[in-house]
Amino acid sequence: xxxxxxxxxxxxxxxxxxxxxxxxxxxxxxxxxxxxxxxxxxxxxxxxxxxxxxxxxxxxxxxxxxxxxxxxxxxxxxxxxxxxxxxxxxxxxxxxxxxxxxxxxxxxxxxxxxxxxxxxxxxxxxxxxxxxxxxxxxxxxxxxxxxxxxxxxxxxxxxxxxxxxxxxxxxxxxxxxxxxxxxxxxxxxxxxxxxxxxxxxxxxxxxxxxxxxxxxxxxxxxxxxxxxxxxxxxxxxxxxxxxxxxxxxxxx
Amino acid sequence: xxxxxxxxxxxxxxxxxxxxxxxxxxxxxxxxxxxxxxxxxxxxxxxxxxxxxxxxxxxxxxxxxxxxxxxxxxxxxxxxxxxxxxxxxxxxxxxxxxxxxxxxxxxxxxxxxxxxxxxxxxxxxxxxxxxxxx
Numbered sequence: 001x002x003x004x005x006x007x008x009x010x011x012x013x014x015x016x017x018x019x020x021x022x023x024x025x026x027x028x029x030x031x032x033x034x035x036x037x038x039x040x041x042x043x044x045x046x047x048x049x050x051x052x053x054x055x056x057x058x059x060x061x062x063x064x065x066x067x068x069x070x071x072x073x074x075x076x077x078x079x080x081x082x083x084x085x086x087x088x089x090x091x092x093x094x095x096x097x098x099x100x101x102x103x104x105x106x107x108x109x110x111x112x113x114x115x116x117x118x119x120x121x122x123x124x125x126x127x128x129x130x131x132x133x134x135x136x137x138x139x140x141x142x143x144x145x146x147x148x149x150x151x152x153x154x155x156x157x158x159x160x161x162x163x164x165x166x167x168x169x170x171x172x173x174x175x176x177x178x179x180x181x182x183x184x185x186x187x188x189x190x191x192x193x194x195x196x197x198x199x200x201x202x203x204x205x206x207x208x209x210x211x212x213x214x215x216x217x218x219x220x221x222x223x224x225x226x227x228x229x230x231x232x233x234x235x236x237x238x239x240x241x242x243x244x245x246x247x248x249x250x251x252x
Numbered sequence: 253x254x255x256x257x258x259x260x261x262x263x264x265x266x267x268x269x270x271x272x273x274x275x276x277x278x279x280x281x282x283x284x285x286x287x288x289x290x291x292x293x294x295x296x297x298x299x300x301x302x303x304x305x306x307x308x309x310x311x312x313x314x315x316x317x318x319x320x321x322x323x324x325x326x327x328x329x330x331x332x333x334x335x336x337x338x339x340x341x342x343x344x345x346x347x348x349x350x351x352x353x354x355x356x357x358x359x360x361x362x363x364x365x366x367x368x369x370x371x372x373x374x375x376x377x378x379x380x381x382x383x384x385x386x
Contacts, residue, residue, distance in 0.1 A: 078279035081353025088276055088301065103377070104327065120327055224327045229299040232322070233280070241280055243358045245320045247295050247306050 031152040032187050035110045037223060038215035040102030041192065049192045051212035057173045058206045070172060077240065085235030087167070091228035093122035095144030095168035096161055097181055097197045100213055107223045115150060115157065120223050128159050137162060142177055144168050156186040170211075176203045191217040276301070278376070281322075281350040281360040285385040289319055293343040298336040300325050303374075305339060305361065307347065320358035321347055323374045332375040343367065350382045 043049050059067055077084045093099065099106070104121035115128040128148040140147050146163035161181040169175065179201040188194050196212045199205065232244040291307035303323035309316050323329060326336075339345070344367045349359035362382055364372040376382070 078277060081280055081282075083277040083279040086277075091301070104325075121325075224330055226300050226325070226327055228301050230297070231301050232304055232320070233302070241277070242354075243280060243320065243322065243352060243356070245356060245358050247320075248297050248299070248304075 031157070032155055033110060034108045034115070034157070034185065034187070034193060037105050037107045037218040037221040038193055039105040039218055041214050041216035043192075043214075049188050049194075049214055051194060051196075051214050054211050055209070057171060058209050059173065059204060060206055063174060063204055067173065082238075082240035085239050085241050089231065089233055089235050089241055091122075091231055093124045093144060093228075094119070095124070096126055096146055096148070096164060097183070097195075097199075097211075098168075098170045099124050099126070100183075100195050100197065101170075102213070104226075105218055105221060105223065106215075115159075118223060120226055122228055123226050128157075134160050134162065137177060142166070146181070156184045159183040159185065170199070173199075173209075174204060175199075175201045178203065188214070193217075278350075278360060278378075280352055280354075281382070282353050283350065283381055284383050285351070286362065286382065287313065287316075287349050287351050287359065288386050289313075289316065289347050289349060291319065291345060291347065293339055293341055293345060294318070295341060296336070296339045298326055300327065302326075303329060305345075305347075305364075307345070316357055318357055319347070319349070321349060321361040321364075322358065323361050324376055328375050332373075334372065334374070338370075338372060339364070339366075348384065 041049075057064070057067065074084055087094075094101070099117075099119040099121070104119060106117055106119040109116045109118070113130050115130065117126045117128070118124070119126075124145070126145040126148060128150040130150050130152075132149050134149045135147055140163035142163050142165045144165060146161045148159050148161040150157050150159040152158075159182070161183070162179070163177075164175065164179055164181070166175070166177070179199060182198045182200070184194075184196040186194055186196075193215045194212055195215070196210060198208050198210045200208045230248050232248075233241050234244055236242050289307065289309050289312055291309040291312070294306040294308055295304075297304040297306075303326050305321040305323065307319045307321065309319050312319075326334075346365040347361055348363040349361055351359040360376065360382070361374055362376065362379060362384075364374075366372065373379075
């Protein structure tokens with residue numbers, strides 16, 4: 001019951017916070033328009049729009065040791081030419097927040113009540129509801145994109161996401177169902193967008209973990225469809241990646 | 253010649269400094285040697301997450317009579333200027349490939365020379381890390 005109480009408490013806080021944010025936005029000027037296509041971008045060294053370098057996840061010591069051991073195992077498997085299969089090998093999409101990490105472009109479509117982000121890779125779509133309260137975890141089925149609500153706070157779109165499935169992991173970092181992701185989207189220049197992503201998961205992380213990605217506008221770029229249709233790379237029984245040499249059979 | 257892909261430009265398009273392996277590891281392929289194979293295209297599979305070209309190889313190295321070429325995602329190919337009609341069944345081609353490390357008849361396509369003089373380069377992330385030996 002304790003965990004449930006905490007979840008309800010978190011949800012109440014989140015709902016209250018976003019209700020306040022929504023009211024503030026209603027009084028202020030029109031929010032910036034993020035509509036359009038974007039791609040990961042890093043400017044020349046020293047460019048003020050370059051976000052801080054990505055930090056190592058502040059996992060609790062035992063979890064961090066396990067995470068680092070998996071990185072070593074990955075490097076060893078790569079050196080053998082037998083990279084460990086990942087979700088991608090099985091055509092499983094990134095989910096939130098990995099789908100914000102590139103390298104494929106994404107498209108933002110913004111209205112007064114909703115912001116949709118369509119990631120080209122795997123045709124992933126996340127929907128951010130503006131001015132709606134967040135639900136409790138008890139009312140959400142865990143998934144790839146969770147449930148996102150947002151509000152404009154000044155010139156930043158602040159997005160709250162909960163409900164991410166266990167194996168939908170950012171940088172392979174484990175998390176509990178209680179993981180909460182807070183994002184701040186803002187234009188640092190008219191054509192450079194930042195997404196400052198803060199992950200909170202007190203059971204796993206020593207402190208909130210913030211990673212920031214920068215994107216640049218792709219004027220007139222139209223997102224191309226992407227269906228993970230036939231990966232001839234596959235995982236063998238040991239979980240190592242192999243390449244199927246047989247051609248694809250005719251027909252669907 | 254517009255289809256000759258400028259690798260530096262392709263990397264810029266991806267964003268310098270973006271982890272190349274964010275989506276996919278190319279570690280199943282040799283980074284220390286390449287093969288140059290002449291062959292006839294049997295099929296060009298225009299699909300995600302990778303395109304594939306299957307070749308019949310004539311007078312290839314011992315043990316190689318056909319070969320599967322892995323390409324990048326077709327979305328990356330499109331952004332780099334490729335079309336599904338660029339390569340057709342029956343085309344005589346010369347492929348520079350980073351072979352599979354397990355020695356099977358497959359590899360990563362680094363460059364494709366067409367009989368009409370075109371050179372097609374897939375936008376492989378960190379393509380310069382594949383050392384060319386032949």
